[in-house]
Amino acid sequence: MLASILAGFASVVQNRTARIAREVHAAAGARAADGGIGIAVAALLAGAAEAEDTPGRNAQDGTPFSCRFAEGIMLVITMQDVAGRLDLNTASRELLLAVLDGAMKPDAASRLIAAIMSRRNDDQFRTVEELAQLPGVDRALYERLRSGLTVHSGRAALDKRSTPPDLRGQLARAGIADDIAYASSPDGRKFAVSVLARTGPGRGYLIETTIEIRPGRMPVYRALSWNGHIVRADNATSPYAEWLSEPRRTRDQSPCTST
Numbered sequence: 001m002l003a004s005i006l007a008g009f010a011s012v013v014q015n016r017t018a019r020i021a022r023e024v025h026a027a028a029g030a031r032a033a034d035g036g037i038g039i040a041v042a043a044l045l046a047g048a049a050e051a052e053d054t055p056g057r058n059a060q061d062g063t064p065f066s067c068r069f070a071e072g073i074m075l076v077i078t079m080q081d082v083a084g085r086l087d088l089n090t091a092s093r094e095l096l097l098a099v100l101d102g103a104m105k106p107d108a109a110s111r112l113i114a115a116i117m118s119r120r121n122d123d124q125f126r127t128v129e130e131l132a133q134l135p136g137v138d139r140a141l142y143e144r145l146r147s148g149l150t151v152h153s154g155r156a157a158l159d160k161r162s163t164p165p166d167l168r169g170q171l172a173r174a175g176i177a178d179d180i181a182y183a184s185s186p187d188g189r190k191f192a193v194s195v196l197a198r199t200g201p202g203r204g205y206l207i208e209t210t211i212e213i214r215p216g217r218m219p220v221y222r223a224l225s226w227n228g229h230i231v232r233a234d235n236a237t238s239p240y241a242e243w244l245s246e247p248r249r250t251r252d253q254s255p256c257t258s259t
Contacts, residue, residue, distance in 0.1 A: 083162050
């Protein structure tokens with residue numbers, strides 16, 4: 001009887017210890033990821049990404065960079081001017097069709113575009129997540145599309161400097177002329193920022209936010225959207241699963257404070 005009680009107590013203690021360890025890792029990851037947002041804001045305020053197609057820490061087309069935040073914690077940070085993403089409320093039909101054709105069958109793409117246009121007429125999208133409510137958009141399709149979408153640019157075309165290389169290539173293969181795909185550069189005030197704090201093999205904390213930079217004002221930025229949560233390699237979407245396992249695409253191992 002006593003042995004059974006002790007075994008049960010040991011199991012409770014073990015489970016509680018494991019839960020506390022997870023909470024500690026999550027708290028450390030959340031603090032580190034929030035620090036990464038500060039690093040991104042500082043870089044953006046410094047105007048550190050003015051050259052077109054500049055790779056590395058200052059790229060504003062979503063190119064990732066990594067840095068060592070603290071012992072055992074690596075950050076993977078991306079910054080992208082939202083003008084390099086398709087705005088669900090204002091993007092031209094040609095651009096939407098070119099992107100969707102690469103993700104689904106033509107008939108299904110046409111139906112989804114019709115649903116997007118209908119939604120625009122009734123009530124504009126307030127968040128990218130609302131795309132998942134439309135018929136024909138399952139979780140896999142939504143996860144594939146969401147990183148290239150926004151509701152904050154207000155533009156019918158893209159800013160070429162801020163558009164990721166893979167999207168530029170996709171539009172070129174679809175035969176979309178530059179004068180249709182791209183327009184003049186934006187004011188560079190709104191950015192999609194993601195920070196993955198890798199706290200250990202296969203686990204971390206992810207913050208995805210859209211911010212508006214406000215030079216000379218307090219606070220210096222405001223969040224237009226914010227989502228933070230624990231991620232694991234076995235349930236994270238690409239490319240986060242790869243970065244959690246080993247941030248192979250990002251080779252910068254220098255301290256984050258050198259940004």
